Amino acid sequence: MPGPKDLDPSSSPRAMIGAELRHARERKGLSQEQLGQVLFVSGSFIGQLEAGTRRMQPEYARLLDEALDTGDFFARNCVAAAKSKYPEHFAEAAEAEAQATAIKEYSPLLIPGLLQTPEYARAVFRAYRPTEPDRQLDELVSVRMSRATLLDDPTDLVLWVVVDEAALRRVTGGRTVMAEAVRHLADTSRQHRAIVQVLPFEAGAHTAMEGPIRLMDFADAPPVVYFEGVGTGRLEDDPTTVRQRQRTFELLTACALSPAKSLVLLDAVAQDYAHEKHP
Structure with missing residues (x-):
């Protein structure tokens, strides 16, 4: 199966990363709670990443790539998702x-x-x-x-x-x-x-x-x-x-x-x- 494509920073990158995270998690057969244990966070935190209400930090991105076998997809694209016009x-x-x-x-x-x-x-x-x-x-x-x-x-x-x-x-x-x-x-x-x-x-x-x-x-x-x-x-x-x-x-x-x-x-x-x- 081909891996996910790089994100376009101009088209809601955080929402796109969230959708890819949900897809990769479900493909692995993991619940939000189970994936949260890998990152030492709550299942609700994973849900917020998937919903695009939380920013994915580089340290989480690396752990997700390892747990979900997504290469370096999240590590590469969390940089695009982190771009903001706010302080x-x-x-x-x-x-x-x-x-x-x-x-x-x-x-x-x-x-x-x-x-x-x-x-x-x-x-x-x-x-x-x-x-x-x-x-x-x-x-x-x-x-x-x-x-x-x-x-x-x-x-x-x-x-x-x-x-x-x-x-x-x-x-x-x-x-x-x-x-x-x-x-x-x-x-x-x-x-x-x-x-x-x-x-x-x-x-x-x-x-x-x-x-x-x-x-x-x-x-x-x-x-x-x-x-x-x-x-x-x-x-x-x-x-x-x-x-x-x-x-x-x-x-x-x-x-x-x-x-x-x-x-x-x-x-x-x-x-x-x-x-x-x-x-």
Whole structure:
């Protein structure tokens, strides 16, 4: 039987590698759990590789070639699948969100990336990279804005965000930029393109004071949680860890304002910025 062909990097290489992995595994008569034992990973991890929601690392590719008798196919082509327009620490998460059926996110300090305006995003990137040339900032903003096309059809993706009031009150890029950014957040909620809740200051101590939460669900792969720090990030599919973060998010939604009351607050904050009133 002829071996699989090299992948074309321009045509969803990760999805193609996943399809080839499933084909090679089934040809060997192995379950996802059995193949996972070879890589010392879970069967759900293999499922995520096959679904294209996880990036294949070179060390896994070599083990797969050995276990599945595929020559050096995965070792050669995982390089193509790893190419990304996103920063290294966020690439896997950004590409996973494109496959997600639902994203649930708590953002304590920033308006979530999928809901940012171009000028707000530019102010954030400028703060991160104070000496970056404008041209490169333009590219970063363009990439971030392209992610928002996921919301063009909200029936394909359920986006549910809890935004801390601190993210709304921190003046990022100036009051004019903030007025537009908060208004965009309100309009997205009003147009039913996302579920938006605000966690007000008056909620006091809450279950996610240690940091942000980002959960992703998929149609054909287990859910994952994305952990992010300064310049770092990783996806985690451990069922216990994911369940804990899911519970944390549920508790947050109980503490946050309802979507209707959140919309009232967002409109008021946008008006305050527009009239240069800011506590």
